[in-house]
Amino acid sequence: MEGERGAVEIRDFDAVVGPLVEPGYRLAVAMLRDPMEAEDAVQEAAMKAWRSLHRLREPEQSRAWFLSIVANQCRSTMRRRWWRVVRLASRDTAGADPEEPAVGSLDLDRAMKRLTPDDRAILHLRYFLDLPVDEVARVFGISFGAAKTRIYRAAHRLRPELELMEEDLR
Amino acid sequence: MTVRDDVRNHFEREAVRHPAPRGLRATTISHARGRGIEKRNAHWIAGAVAALLAMAIIAGLLALGVMRQTQIIPAHSPKLLFHDNLTAAVGGRPFLDDPYQYPAHFPTLKLAASFPATPDHVVTYQTDPALAPSPEDVGRVWGITTAPRIDAGEAQIGDIRYYLESGVITYRRPGNPQSVRVSGPGTLAHAITDESSAIAMTRDFLVARGLFSRTEVQSMPGSAHHNVYPTPNVPVWSVVIERTLGGIPDYGFGLPGATLQVADNGRIDLIMVLRRTIAGQEPLQLISAAEAWRQVTLGHWYATDYLLNMVNRDQPPFTADKVELSYWEGGNLMKGETWLVPMWRFSDSSGPTALYYPALAPGTFDWTVPNH
Numbered sequence: 079m080e081g082e083r084g085a086v087e088i089r090d091f092d093a094v095v096g097p098l099v100e101p102g103y104r105l106a107v108a109m110l111r112d113p114m115e116a117e118d119a120v121q122e123a124a125m126k127a128w129r130s131l132h133r134l135r136e137p138e139q140s141r142a143w144f145l146s147i148v149a150n151q152c153r154s155t156m157r158r159r160w161w162r163v164v165r166l167a168s169r170d171t172a173g174a175d176p177e178e179p180a181v182g183s184l185d186l187d188r189a190m191k192r193l194t195p196d197d198r199a200i201l202h203l204r205y206f207l208d209l210p211v212d213e214v215a216r217v218f219g220i221s222f223g224a225a226k227t228r229i230y231r232a233a234h235r236l237r238p239e240l241e242l243m244e245e246d247l248r
Numbered sequence: 249m250t251v252r253d254d255v256r257n258h259f260e261r262e263a264v265r266h267p268a269p270r271g272l273r274a275t276t277i278s279h280a281r282g283r284g285i286e287k288r289n290a291h292w293i294a295g296a297v298a299a300l301l302a303m304a305i306i307a308g309l310l311a312l313g314v315m316r317q318t319q320i321i322p323a324h325s326p327k328l329l330f331h332d333n334l335t336a337a338v339g340g341r342p343f344l345d346d347p348y349q350y351p352a353h354f355p356t357l358k359l360a361a362s363f364p365a366t367p368d369h370v371v372t373y374q375t376d377p378a379l380a381p382s383p384e385d386v387g388r389v390w391g392i393t394t395a396p397r398i399d400a401g402e403a404q405i406g407d408i409r410y411y412l413e414s415g416v417i418t419y420r421r422p423g424n425p426q427s428v429r430v431s432g433p434g435t436l437a438h439a440i441t442d443e444s445s446a447i448a449m450t451r452d453f454l455v456a457r458g459l460f461s462r463t464e465v466q467s468m469p470g471s472a473h474h475n476v477y478p479t480p481n482v483p484v485w486s487v488v489i490e491r492t493l494g495g496i497p498d499y500g501f502g503l504p505g506a507t508l509q510v511a512d513n514g515r516i517d518l519i520m521v522l523r524r525t526i527a528g529q530e531p532l533q534l535i536s537a538a539e540a541w542r543q544v545t546l547g548h549w550y551a552t553d554y555l556l557n558m559v560n561r562d563q564p565p566f567t568a569d570k571v572e573l574s575y576w577e578g579g580n581l582m583k584g585e586t587w588l589v590p591m592w593r594f595s596d597s598s599g600p601t602a603l604y605y606p607a608l609a610p611g612t613f614d615w616t617v618p619n620h
Contacts, residue, residue: 091277091280092277095277095280096273096277097273099272099273099276099277100268100272100273103268103272104259104262104263104268107262107266108259108262113266113269116266117269117272120272120276121275121276121279121280124276124277124279124280125279125280127280128280186254186257186258187258187261190255190258201251201255202255202259204255205251205252205255205256205259206255206256206259206260233251233255236251236254236255237251237254
């Protein structure tokens with residue numbers, strides 16, 4: 079360790095961040111819905127992670143730490159003017175994707191597209207990546223209770239008719 | 249159908265529709281390091297430019313002389329920078345720390361390869377950061393005469409940032425000063441024409457800078473790939489020279505050996521060298537690959553190169569179609585107490601995953617047997 083530097087060193091970058099690149103990419107695709115933008119976002123996030131690796135005190139927190147950088151990078155991407163004009167304007171009018179494989183999934187996929195990027199991200203983290211709620215909270219920098227509330231609201235926006243099981247929120 | 253099922257199904261379809269690009273991990277890590285170094289150096293470079301301009305106004309040609317001194321061009325015959333002690337006995341007993349691994353379970357572990365012969369003994373190496381060269385030596389070999397600027401365990405030597413650990417302040421953990429990185433000016437001998445020319449010139453470059461001996465570097469496997477990073481849209485060659493010891497590859501954290509990023513015209517954008525200095529060696533008895541595989545199938549594998557599904561415990565079926573002996577950088581990496589421990593490595597060529605099990609006979613080293 080180098081003085082005040084954290085427990086994880088730059089030479090461990092591959093070991094710590096490497097396995098998180100693909101989950102980061104998947105999160106970026108969920109938020110941005112654009113593979114090329116997602117690839118750029120995860121590369122930018124990795125660079126920022128490289129530069130701030132010394133801030134990672136606990137290797138066990140690396141997943142939440144890196145995914146939070148990816149989520150922030152995606153938000154930065156969406157703040158760009160062209161993104162707001164081109165992407166967000168088309169969000170509510172998105173029609174059926176001709177590549178969508180099953181008619182039964184169309185409603186769900188459309189509903190997912192209508193969610194905000196943060197709603198998609200929180201559902202992705204909780205139900206696809208199976209992150210515990212406290213880790214979701216760390217990714218978003220919010221409290222455990224706030225994370226539960228946001229998961230609940232995002233799920234209800236997706237499926238208003240469904241009752242969430244308590245186990246879904248644990 | 250629960251919300252969880254709905255969401256999972258949706259994102260699984262998304263994953264099929266938008267699979268992660270091949271090589272995403274490698275290019276992202278490499279790109280991050282390269283860009284990170286550029287940005288970290290940006291302020292320093294700006295300051296240096298301003299200082300040089302001022303010096304030019306004041307001192308004229310003297311400034312030119314200073315700049316020449318800081319060029320990363322070896323002025324004379326190469327001198328080996330790292331000195332391995334391959335004859336000394338090790339001090340202490342090899343050990344493996346508990347690796348930082350994500351939980352993983354393989355539903356099936358199959359074997360589709362024959363086991364290589366088991367050598368009676370293989371050398372286990374101990375490394376010691378204290379044997380690594382001083383920042384001044386690093387600068388001298390690279391023809392840099394300006395004094396290193398050392399801050400928080402990092403030495404800035406011209407364009408070289410050298411990670412070191414003084415060991416004087418007890419709060420600082422012994423680090424691994426074997427990492428040498430260079431960014432900025434520097435070129436290979438010629439423009440790169442193809443993979444073999446990239447590898448050959450990189451080997452020459454490493455020898456000329458004293459990072460590896462000619463004998464060493466000729467025994468190290470090399471590969472070169474031409475990549476175009478999307479941001480910025482610049483084509484570069486990524487050249488990797490992997491470290492081997494006695495013909496056995498050295499795997500583990502980082503990329504032991506050397507990695508260069510070079511533009512088509514031979515301009516070097518990035519150099520990373522990870523080369524732990526060997527302090528001693530001990531030949532130890534090995535177990536067979538068959539016994540190691542048996543332990544792997546019982547869930548006792550020590551480490552993985554990669555998990556296809558990092559976030560969920562369940563992994564895809566694994567079929568080992570290559571079995572090889574390798575070194576793993578074990579010990580306590582955080583404390584610089586490193587051992588190069590022989591490992592049986594089982595890899596599945598259908599994906600990037602590989603599983604490791606220690607090749608050393610029980611009782612010759614210390615570790616906690618994992619139970620996945």
